[in-house]
Amino acid sequence: MKPDPRIRATPRPVRIAYLLEDGADVHQWLDAIFADCFGRDGGRQSLVVPADNGSISNRYQEWLRILDPDVVVVLTYDNDAYTSVLVGLLADTEIVQQARKRDEPVKNPRVGVERHGLSSISWIPFLKARSSAFQGAPDLILDCYPAWKDDGFIKDNFGTLHDSLVGFPIHEQIGMRGLNLVPKDAPDDRWHFRSMGAEDLTDGYELLDRMLQSGGVTTLSQLSNLNCQPHRPDHPWNEKFCLVIGDSFTDRVSCWNAGLLFGSATSQPYKTLRVPATNRFQGDIGSKIGNFLRKSNWIGQQNGSARIAVRSSSLTAADVQEFMAKVQATGMSNVEFEVIVSIDDCCPPDVTRIYSSYELGRTNPAIAEAQIRDPSTFVSAPNPLQLNYCAGMNPIFSRGFWLVDMKVDRLHDCSRFDNVRDVWMLPNRSQLARMLHPSSVARILRNGFTSIWTDVSMPHIEVKQPNEKNLFYSILCGTGGYLRSDMRASKVLPPPYEHSAISDKGRYLSGTLDMFGSLNNFERVLSNHFWRSQFLNMAAPARNKYIEVIDFLKARLAKNGKLVINDDAGWLRLAERVIQKSRKLSIPRETTNFEWLLADWEDELTAAIDADAHMLARKSEILADAPEDLEGALSFLFECGAFYRGHEWSCRRCSHRNWIGIAELKEQMLCEVCRHGHQLPIDLELDFRLNEFFSTCLREHDTLTVAWALCALRQESRHSFIYSPQTMLFRTYPENPSRESDRELDVVCIVDGKLLIGEAKVRVDLIRESDLADLAAAVTELQADTAILAALSGDSGLMEQKVKQLRMLLPPSIEARGFVCGWDEGPSGFL
Structure with a gap:
């Protein structure tokens, strides 16, 4: 039922942000930034981020993170001081710099990046071709x-x-x-x-x-703001036309960034204007602006006149009162004055209320699609909308780069839905994009998808399906790679670990999941209380005899309720008693049969029916279907190999218990020990034996705990879930294969592009302080997004305490979470 895996490619303009520090030449730099943005497709949506003494305000950090620029241009007096802030804030973004010195102001600065974007004039053929009677x-x-x-x-x-x-x-x-x-x-x-x-x-x-x-007049401001708005923020400023008066750094940056609060120039070309402070005294300027806004501004007209907000950080209401009066007289609009208290005022107040932009009547971008059939697939590189109108025209229209956002389905996925396919969403690692796009300059976006730098000379894009083992190896042991223009290229540190490998426990987990066919099937079977209890009773029947063992040891060894061992003789006595008791513990029930399983299933089903009023009315009907339901469930378990059928018999001569598989059954069977013959019973009922590999996993290797933790984390995923079995890490490459690892990770997975690393235990109380310290160290070294504590059973309140202890050991950027198994321990009502 799964849809065929596909690749979807969507073109968009290059996104650039500028990190600018105030200083003597800051206005020259603003002139250069604005000119650069006006000349680039989508450039009017570029964010100018004010910097101060090595820090960026929290509101600008959040806005920058949401915009997720492809390039950040750092223009401060100490560029290196901002690197760590930007790296922790952004996804796989290229960070370039221009050097500035306080005592050497730059007269004619340039801020162009190495790969310049598509020109804003590329929209001219589109505007000419799409003209109408209403828009010339x-x-x-x-x-x-x-x-x-x-x-x-x-x-x-x-x-x-x-x-x-x-x-x-x-x-x-x-x-x-x-x-x-x-x-x-x-x-x-x-x-x-x-x-x-x-x-x-x-x-x-x-x-x-x-x-x-x-007669149509266009400007670069309009062209650079067409069909490019990536987000729609909730902000009180976008309820009125933004008219800023003043010449300060705050005035200019606030007016520019306010343009990002509105939609693109598709319907209304201009939503902001800045007027130099001295021009407020010239009467005709206020009238001209008012007349212009009267005919070209429709913001706030839903319930009356259009609305205009005159804002300034350097002037007061009294300073602009005369100017406002003239704007209102000719503009026939509602004009109000608002003080710009801080340069942060234009930032969205709540980043959770920033939405993907959507405009009625907006032309959808061209999207290229290709079906994935092989590990390597080529998809046509789609052109931006306006380039479809530039064919055969001067090359100046199509000169420059744009980005193609890729959404790539996984060829072999583990989505929990039968009709949905997982997509590749990768964590923030600069080297990972090359695993999907080895022949392109690519980056990972904030949402975990990839984006490709493209121009007209690139008709196709190669997309590969990464090997998951290699993917996690690169995450755990790979070195970040940056473009030579990136200011971090010369500062790459070696990885904390040189090698990783699947541990013995990890191989058992892989084998178990391969046996069931998928994580889906494993969860469907093992989350069922009936089958889980049957498997555990057959694999480890002594698992519930802790109290019996403790009472036995107390009675034989403890004095006054205390067990004291202070010499070798004491340890020897303890070993003797443990061996003595282990002989008397029940051995695993190696076989079962349909009759025994049906009796257990009817008992459990009856208990479930009696506890449910809706099922109680259909009790006889449900119980009548029990044999058929059990047969259907057993059919799958036989098919995947969790159970296999045969005949178990005891030799009448030597009492050896023999087992013969169903394929080897015959009329006369010989005992494996004494070779005495045994006649096949006339009324033979086949016995069922639990797969010994599966039984060992449940009994000795804690496979159930880790598999449950992966299932629980997968339930939280919306688009992508990728996991690795338990993994060993080595700080240096192990020349000796038998060398012990430096660290072992229980849970390693990627959930919707976020890297999660965790510790899994059978019970909450088994999580020790040393486990918390080891997990915190591993998560910090590997720069994971979340640290996970998981337990198959135990008190949730105690788990919360463990998580609090873990959180204190982690940096603020890493989340800490914990959860206890939520699989139902009540009687099952279905198979």
Whole structure:
């Protein structure tokens, strides 16, 4: 019933965040950041993260983590101080840097990354092709003459080709007329290239009136914000148009980041504007802005006039009162003043209320799919939506990179649902993406999926199905690998362990699960109280005789209720008594048969019926079906090999108990010891014997405890569950195969992209302080996401105390959890 495994590939723009520290040249750096973002597809959704003295505020950390940028550009005075913060905060993100010195301000900084994103002008053919009677095709694009000086209104809000794109002028290449900002005294022969029908503006604020006239005018700000909003935050700021007045670092960053709180520019091109502080005194500027917003702003119009919030951190309400009055008079909007108290004010107040963006009428991105049939599969690299309109046009439209997010089904999965297939979701390890995409530059996203850097020269993407053994080996013993441009590339530390291998207990677990066919089948059978009790009674009948053994040892060895051993003779007496008692303990009941099982099943089923009012009304009907239900369950157990059938008989001459498998039954059978013949009974009833390997696992190797812990953790998974059997770790490669390991892990699994490492015991009270210390050390060394304590039985309150002790040994970034087996110990009502 499982669907065929598939690969789904979705294109998206490159996501870049900038970590910027305030200083003497911070405004030059902001100019460079904004210009770089306007020139890149999706660049208007780039986050500027303020840094201060080696720290990032908690709210910006959470926002940065949710956005999960592909590249972080670090622009501080001590870049190394922020590395550890970023590594713990982000997934497999490339971290690059630009050096800054407090005493050497940079006049013309550049922040371009090595693999530049697809240009924002790639949207121009799309806008022209999708024009309609309600939205004309763009004809003019905002540009500027190099000698034109800006007060900050254009570079913060709209951007120009000259500042953002290399190769000025390019109007003819992109088929657009330039709407050029020029000085009032610009020479007539200023153009060295033919400028096709260009129009000139001498005042940046004239642009607002020009955009309201007939004839499409577009800007890089609009183009860089089309169809690219990755998230939709809940924030009071996105209920009003954000109009910021002021020139401080806080003003500029707050206005820019406020743009990330709104949707893309698909329906309303502009949702934020920053106005330099000095321009609030110029009466026509306030009127022009108000008129522009009256015709182009619809935010907050659901219950009346559109709403505008004038915000500032450097000015007071009195400072902007006159300006606000003019905006309100011409804008016919509800205008309010709000103080920007902190640079954190624009951050989403609650990251749990940040949702994947969804817009009505939004064009779905092109998604490529391929069916997985082999360990290696090729899927077509899908183009971003706008590139479908750039075919045959100037290559400048399709120059640059984009990312392709991959969702890859697992060919061999262990999903607990028959109609759902697990996907590959990997923990945050830079080297793991190469296991799925060995021939591509790839990264792991925050959600555990992978993403591939792609351009037009890459028509196909290779996707491999990793070997799970190699995957966990790389996690436990691999070395992180970074691109040469990454600032961490020269600081990679060797792994704490050089080798890992499946332990003896792990091999028993693998064999048991292979016998049942899957973790699903194991859980379905062993979670049933009837079968669990039958298996344990046959494999380890002495498991419930602790009290009897304790009373025996007390009676034979203890004095005044205390057992004291202080010499070799005392130890010898203890050994003799243990051996004496072990001989008298019940040996495993090696065989059973259908009649015995049916009697036990009817007793258990009757107890379950009597405890359930709904079943009690159908008691006779349910009991009548008991033999048929038992036959169906036994059929599966015989098929998987948990039980096998044969005939057990005692020799009349030597009393040896013989066993003959069903395939070897014949009329005359010889005793294995004395070779005396035995006639096959006429009324033969086959006996059932428990698989000795399975019996040994239950009795001696604690297989049931670890398998239950894996089943319990798998129940929590939503999309992906990958596990490894018990694993040994070696700090140095073991030249001697018999060498003891340095550490052994009971539980190792990946749940929805999070690495979990745990300790599993039969009872809670068996978890010692040394076990907690070992687990905490292993989890910290291996940088796991969660430490797990699991017990098959015991008090849940005691488990909570153990978890508290464990949490105190772990760093804050690692979660600690514990749980006790939840399998029902009451009588089973079904098989």
